[in-house]
Amino acid sequence: MKVGVITFPGTLDDQDAARAVRYADAEAVPLWHADADLHGVDAVIVPGGFSYGDYLRCGAIARFAPVMGAVIEAAGKGMPVLGICNGFQILCEAGLLPGALVRNSAMHFVCRDQWLRVENTTTAWTTRYELGAEILVPLKSGEGGYVAEKATLDELEGDGRVVFRYVGGNPNGSLNNIAGITSANGRVVGLMPHPEHAIDALTGPSDDGLGMFMSVIDAVVNA
Amino acid sequence: MPKPEILDPQGQAVAKALPRLGFEGVTEVRQGKRFELEVDDSVDDEELAKIASSLLANTVIEDYTVRRVDA
Numbered sequence: 001m002k003v004g005v006i007t008f009p010g011t012l013d014d015q016d017a018a019r020a021v022r023y024a025d026a027e028a029v030p031l032w033h034a035d036a037d038l039h040g041v042d043a044v045i046v047p048g049g050f051s052y053g054d055y056l057r058c059g060a061i062a063r064f065a066p067v068m069g070a071v072i073e074a075a076g077k078g079m080p081v082l083g084i085c086n087g088f089q090i091l092c093e094a095g096l097l098p099g100a101l102v103r104n105s106a107m108h109f110v111c112r113d114q115w116l117r118v119e120n121t122t123t124a125w126t127t128r129y130e131l132g133a134e135i136l137v138p139l140k141s142g143e144g145g146y147v148a149e150k151a152t153l154d155e156l157e158g159d160g161r162v163v164f165r166y167v168g169g170n171p172n173g174s175l176n177n178i179a180g181i182t183s184a185n186g187r188v189v190g191l192m193p194h195p196e197h198a199i200d201a202l203t204g205p206s207d208d209g210l211g212m213f214m215s216v217i218d219a220v221v222n223a
Numbered sequence: 224m225p226k227p228e229i230l231d232p233q234g235q236a237v238a239k240a241l242p243r244l245g246f247e248g249v250t251e252v253r254q255g256k257r258f259e260l261e262v263d264d265s266v267d268d269e270e271l272a273k274i275a276s277s278l279l280a281n282t283v284i285e286d287y288t289v290r291r292v293d294a
Contacts, residue, residue, distance in 0.1 A: 148283065
């Protein structure tokens with residue numbers, strides 16, 4: 001079981017994402033932005049950071065990197081893809097997930113441990129959780145406000161595609177307290193908080209995030 | 224420009240700063256972006272619209288207009 005972790009210029013959290021993959025007993029394969037080859041991986045993580053310095057818009061330039069063409073094609077065939085923070089922004093820019101992320105409503109960069117409620121346990125990345133479970137993972141972003149037009153929001157809510165919702169206060173003005181969403185087929189998930197920073201109580205606020213990386217192994221192995 | 228229904232916290236922050244400087248009567252500020260592209264004659268309006276919609280603007284949250292100015 002191989003999980004690819006992409007590195008763009010300006011990516012920060014690729015090492016932690018790879019570590020989370022190893023904690024879940026899978027092999028982490030580094031993927032380079034300029035290389036359009038996915039090197040036979042079974043799933044892909046687009047990690048957080050500030051790809052291309054957030055120039056133009058967060059994720060706007062990364063979505064045109066050669067590796068993203070391969071990711072978009074693989075996602076179309078059902079490969080599990082996870083976008084965390086800047087990765088979520090990139091997946092939205094790439095059209096793999098609907099909506100967009102905008103500047104936090106209070107203008108400030110938010111960096112804190114954040115409670116989330118798991119609201120969909122059928123995606124490739126969340127089967128290890130119990131429905132309604134509350135998990136504690138770090139949130140660190142300046143442009144984490146999730147927005148989408150009303151028809152899109154209604155579709156996401158109606159189809160149960162909101163995967164994570166902020167609890168204990170909305171940190172960034174996201175519509176409907178949305179922290180993470182999934183594609184129609186449940187294979188692509190994007191979220192602003194960082195599950196890869198919460199895989200061991202030694203280095204994070206909890207190990208609540210590890211379930212996402214274990215879930216995808218189940219999804220691939222049981223496929 | 225951010226679409227009308229998209230919250231624009233940057234514009235709001237500017238709007239709040241104006242009265243502090245003594246500028247009264249500004250009821251709303253919205254902040255957008257402007258790009259200046261120098262192109263040769265082979266780039267037509269359709270091509271410019273494609274550039275705007277595919278890269279310069281995110282049409283989920285932003286509207287754009289293209290204006291051609293002769294040098």
